[in-house]
Amino acid sequence: xxxxLEVKNITKIFGFNTGNAVKMLKSGSDKNQIFKKLGVTVGAxxxxxxxxxxxxxxxxxxxxxxxxxxxxxxxxxxxxxxxKVLFNGKDVCKFDKKExxxxxxxxxxxxxxxxxxxxxxxxxGNVIYGLEVKGxxxxxxxxxxxxxxxxxxxxxxxxxxISSLSGGMRQRVGIARALANNPDVLLxxxxxxxLDPIVRRDMQFELLKIQKLVQKxxxxxxxxxxxxxxxxxxxxxxxxxxxxxxxxxxxxLENPADSYVEEFVKDIDKTKILCARHVMVxxxxxxxxxxxxxxALKEMKxxxxxxxxxxxxxxxxxxxxxxxxxxxARNGEVSMEEAIIKEIPITELDVTLQDLLPVAAEAKYxxxxxxxxxxxxxxxxxxxxxxxxxx
Amino acid sequence: MNFDWITQFxxxxxxxxxxxxxxxxxxxxxxxxxxxxxxxxxxxxFLNAIGFVVNLIPWWLFVIIIFVxxxxxxxxxxxxxxxxxxxxxxxxxxxxxxxxxxxxxxIASVLISLLFGLPIGILVSSNKKAFxxxxxxxxxxxxxxxxxxxxxAVMFFGLGKVPAVIATIIYAIPPVIRLTxxxxxQVDKEMVEAGQSFGSTRLQLLTKIKLPQALSTIMxxxxxxxxxxxxxxxxxxxxxxxxxxEEVLIGINRLEIGRxxxxxxxxxxxxxxxxxxxxxxxxxxxxxxxxxx
Numbered sequence: 001x002x003x004x005l006e007v008k009n010i011t012k013i014f015g016f017n018t019g020n021a022v023k024m025l026k027s028g029s030d031k032n033q034i035f036k037k038l039g040v041t042v043g044a045x046x047x048x049x050x051x052x053x054x055x056x057x058x059x060x061x062x063x064x065x066x067x068x069x070x071x072x073x074x075x076x077x078x079x080x081x082x083x084k085v086l087f088n089g090k091d092v093c094k095f096d097k098k099e100x101x102x103x104x105x106x107x108x109x110x111x112x113x114x115x116x117x118x119x120x121x122x123x124x125g126n127v128i129y130g131l132e133v134k135g136x137x138x139x140x141x142x143x144x145x146x147x148x149x150x151x152x153x154x155x156x157x158x159x160x161x162i163s164s165l166s167g168g169m170r171q172r173v174g175i176a177r178a179l180a181n182n183p184d185v186l187l188x189x190x191x192x193x194x195l196d197p198i199v200r201r202d203m204q205f206e207l208l209k210i211q212k213l214v215q216k217x218x219x220x221x222x223x224x225x226x227x228x229x230x231x232x233x234x235x236x237x238x239x240x241x242x243x244x245x246x247x248x249x250x251x252x253l254e255n256p257a258d259s260y261v262e263e264f265v266k267d268i269d270k271t272k273i274l275c276a277r278h279v280m281v282x283x284x285x286x287x288x289x290x291x292x293x294x295x296a297l298k299e300m301k302x303x304x305x306x307x308x309x310x311x312x313x314x315x316x317x318x319x320x321x322x323x324x325x326x327x328x329a330r331n332g333e334v335s336m337e338e339a340i341i342k343e344i345p346i347t348e349l350d351v352t353l354q355d356l357l358p359v360a361a362e363a364k365y366x367x368x369x370x371x372x373x374x375x376x377x378x379x380x381x382x383x384x385x386x387x388x389x390x391x
Numbered sequence: 392m393n394f395d396w397i398t399q400f401x402x403x404x405x406x407x408x409x410x411x412x413x414x415x416x417x418x419x420x421x422x423x424x425x426x427x428x429x430x431x432x433x434x435x436x437f438l439n440a441i442g443f444v445v446n447l448i449p450w451w452l453f454v455i456i457i458f459v460x461x462x463x464x465x466x467x468x469x470x471x472x473x474x475x476x477x478x479x480x481x482x483x484x485x486x487x488x489x490x491x492x493x494x495x496x497x498i499a500s501v502l503i504s505l506l507f508g509l510p511i512g513i514l515v516s517s518n519k520k521a522f523x524x525x526x527x528x529x530x531x532x533x534x535x536x537x538x539x540x541x542x543x544a545v546m547f548f549g550l551g552k553v554p555a556v557i558a559t560i561i562y563a564i565p566p567v568i569r570l571t572x573x574x575x576x577q578v579d580k581e582m583v584e585a586g587q588s589f590g591s592t593r594l595q596l597l598t599k600i601k602l603p604q605a606l607s608t609i610m611x612x613x614x615x616x617x618x619x620x621x622x623x624x625x626x627x628x629x630x631x632x633x634x635x636x637e638e639v640l641i642g643i644n645r646l647e648i649g650r651x652x653x654x655x656x657x658x659x660x661x662x663x664x665x666x667x668x669x670x671x672x673x674x675x676x677x678x679x680x681x682x683x684x
Contacts, residue, residue: 072584075588077584077587077588100590101590101592102590103590104587104588104589104590105589105590106590108588109588109589110584110585110588112581112584112585113581114579114581115581116579116581116582116584116585117582117585118582118585118586118599118600118603118604119579119582119604120603120604120606129585129586129589129599130589130590132599133586133589133590133591133592133595133599134590177585181589187588
């Protein structure tokens with residue numbers, strides 16, 4: 001994937017005496033120590049990450065962790081104290097006034113936590129704003145704005161004042177306004193934090209829907225870990241102005257970088273993130289259809305399990321043989337063929353635990369995980385599901 | 392040893408600068424006579440122009456205008472009637488011509504105050520250095536007793552309407568500057584950031600976002616400036632500005648209580664009508680913006 005934004009060693013310090021603060025940072029002091037000593041605030045501390053074209057990149061952290069500062073460094077609302085922001089390889093920090101205006105007008109736009117809508121303008125007046133300052137002709141900009149307003153589902157609200165809209169609708173206006181310029185990158189600074197939970201869920205869904213249509217690169221800020229993992233292709237976790245870990249939601253869940261991240265992701269609803277592939281174990285015991293009941297019983301005994309999978313050539317899953325079935329086959333009550341249970345729960349690698357849980361609750365046997373070729377890759381037992389949720 | 396300096400401020404530390412200030416003002420007057428003459432002429436012709444326009448309006452038309460403005464600005468017809476009736480009262484009291492004289496000075500002072508005050512307010516809001524310079528000057532202008540600058544105004548511009556206008560401006564300009572700069576700084580931070588993030592130029596940011604947002608507070612400043620200009624009327628009559636203020640002054644000097652009282656009431660009426668008309672107008676603005684009454 002090609003990187004559209006590259007953030008390299010960004011440090012942002014608010015206040016005077018930034019030189020000394022930089023020195024203190026270099027010598028290993030943290031944000032709180034510097035604030036006590038110099039009275040300056042470190043917003044971002046030597047942060048680096050890349051944003052790939054077309055992805056939703058989520059920055060998450062508690063309030064005061066520097067995420068809002070960082071996102072404002074991407075469009076130079078805040079000028080970084082040091083470091084580089086590369087947009088398609090060009091350093092945004094080195095842009096002069098005119099280049100920066102051009103960059104903001106054409107390449108990057110922003111959605112704000114409290115919407116940042118201009119209250120003396122109508123919905124239409126807000127959505128055309130970006131095009132208006134760019135000098136786009138009135139008819140064209142209004143047509144474009146109308147298209148955006150309809151995309152966010154506000155048809156017919158063009159001439160209403162902002163004060164007559166609900167919070168969710170206001171943020172839809174914010175999104176329409178940001179998209180009207182047809183930017184390459186969309187910055188979203190906690191866009192749904194000011195909304196109530198139900199509206200927030202709708203808006204998350206709406207955003208994913210819009211993203212499917214427009215295919216933008218989105219840098220999204222939130223303090224809600226569930227929101228981050230739901231929306232993010234990749235997530236960066238921030239603490240005290242530093243990025244501690246960048247990775248896909250599954251990566252972070254599986255391999256938290258430190259105890260802070262572990263603590264952070266504790267509250268996550270893991271059933272929505274983890275898939276069969278994360279909780280499955282490699283089956284320890286399996287037999288071939290040609291093997292007799294004696295072999296099967298020996299396998300079970302050796303592995304201390306009460307059932308074995310029967311796999312054909314190339315590990316293709318055929319069925320399950322239980323202890324009871326194997327005994328009856330040995331005693332000659334049924335044939336080996338009849339003893340193999342064919343109707344067993346099967347799932348695929350990318351099925352989330354959320355969908356897997358009801359199956360696991362009902363199933364008498366472990367769930368077999370197969371790939372597209374029907375090969376047995378692993379098994380999911382009730383115990384493995386539970387232990388993955390507890391951990 | 393003499394220990395008087397413990398209980399009394401020591402004479403050796405005393406410095407008399409009163410004479411040097413007198414000297415300075417005299418020199419200023421002498422050396423910049425031409426400059427002050429130019430200002431005087433500009434203000435005078437401005438006053439004459441306003442006087443010309445005001446005098447074009449016959450008394451009945453003026454009453455009708457106030458009625459209509461009062462009605463339209465408040466959307467209540469009885470308010471228009473009340474304002475018009477009060478205005479008629481001034482005529483009935485025999486002070487119509489004097490009211491015109493007063494109005495001309497007030498209008499000229501307010502217009503010049505706004506002409507300078509609004510741009511200064513805008514400049515101060517975005518420039519910390521300008522703010523650091525202007526703020527103490529405004530503090531001085533607002534707290535300095537007006538009699539103190541009345542005398543230099545007379546020295547530079549002679550007696551009459553021009554020094555009255557200058558003194559009124561000094562007294563009335565601070566609120567419009569302060570409230571304009573305050574209003575612009577109070578504009579919602581995210582709204583300004585939004586404007587910047589879409590690549591607005593500074594001028595676009597000012598005209599498309601900051602000023603429309605700040606308008607109602609700026610109008611409060613304009614209103615304050617008007618009120619303060621009206622309240623200077625009596626003070627200015629001491630340096631020869633004719634009009635209602637002069638009547639009050641004469642009334643006091645000659646102990647003609649009635650004369651002073653009727654003129655005083657007329658000034659109050661002018662002030663109240665100006666206040667209500669401007670407030671009615673910007674409350675309507677606020678309603679249109681959806682901020683509620």
